[in-house]
């Protein structure tokens with residue numbers, strides 16, 4: 001009989017301990033340890049991806065990316081699916097993960113032949129119902145209701161599909177471990193078996209993972225290390241828009257996002273996300289500035305809102321959502337010193353509309369404009385956008401992709417761009433756009449009063 005070993009694993013980060021612990025020394029989570037028993041699996045150690053091979057002799061098939069036919073998904077993946085890649089799609093239950101995957105399988109089956117969709121969550125009947133609703137009836141989508149990973153891999157080896165989907169990783173289990181499906185040990189072991197399968201066979205694998213209440217994929221950190229690409233599908237249930245974000249990508253940028261709309265006929269790609277993000281913008285209100293930011297290779301217009309009001313308490317509050325609080329503090333100090341606006345007795349709230357995050361310094365000028373506008377209580381001109389990095393002496397510095405930003409603003413109907421003077425002359429595209437080159441934030445502050 002196989003030797004049985006008991007360990008306690010942190011269900012948050014996968015830290016292993018021979019004893020039960022109240023607090024994880026690795027990730028500081030409380031009460032996160034669960035007992036997991038595993039049989040001695042020497043088998044695992046004998047896996048190897050390939051024999052040693054000379055670098056020039058390796059066949060490079062990186063250019064052979066498979067296209068899902070869903071442009072937004074392909075972009076987020078870094079330009080399509082790389083053969084043998086293991087991709088994790090995480091998200092809340094009901095957000096549309098299964099829908100997204102089955103829609104892409106339809107296209108993949110058409111182009112690359114048989115695909116295998118393994119579901120441990122829904123019966124074939126339920127899957128069929130969804131497919132009918134989506135108008136999918138490809139003969140090349142094979143549905144398999146199974147949860148034992150060894151059986152799944154055995155079937156996949158005979159079928160040799162162009163892509164394998166596991167929906168979801170929390171429902172599958174391997175015989176090597178005695179703990180319940182969904183536990184960290186099972187998730188990790190199952191995922192690494194899928195990884196070996198993918199790399200050996202050159203077959204890409206989509207793994208769907210649920211997100212826990214705390215907002216993390218169960219066993220998240222252990223999975224993130226194993227897989228090649230981690231995508232999060234998010235959006236709230238009150239809105240029909242869904243955002244697909246890259247968290248990790250071995251084959252592309254992690255800054256990309258894809259925007260979808262959930263309709264009666266499934267997920268639809270949104271072609272002009274900027275318009276949607278700005279559709280509810282108040283036009284005559286102070287403290288709202290539009291900024292063209294870059295998400296990976298794509299410009300996206302977002303609205304930065306600032307609210308400055310006298311503090312009722314001794315300690316002024318600084319609250320930011322979607323923007324780095326330290327960056328906000330720096331810009332407040334610059335506005336104070338170089339712009340003559342004193343925020344010492346003011347509460348400052350900053351928000352990026354639509355729950356977006358703006359992690360780049362190019363948004364500085366937009367934030368400065370929003371803060372100054374709220375401080376003076378004068379709305380910014382409704383057809384203007386703002387971008388540029390602001391330095392500590394109030395100077396506005398050049399940023400990358402200036403032309404793409406201007407173009408996107410013009411596409412959505414904006415007429416003026418306040419931008420770094422260093423970028424101004426290099427932007428060739430001016431169709432109907434007035435480009436105001438800014439040297440110092442004072443020029444923007446002065447422009448607000450006209």
Ligand code: TYD
Nearest residue numbers: 093094095096097098099262263264265266
């Ligand atoms: P689903 O893909 O099952 O979510 P997940 O796999 O992430 O749990 O999506 C389920 C939700 O999407 C459900 O609330 C119904 C909705 N939906 C639509 O609005 N339109 C559709 O065409 C489909 C298939 C689902």
Ligand code: MG
Nearest residue numbers: 097098121167
């Ligand atoms: Mg599902």
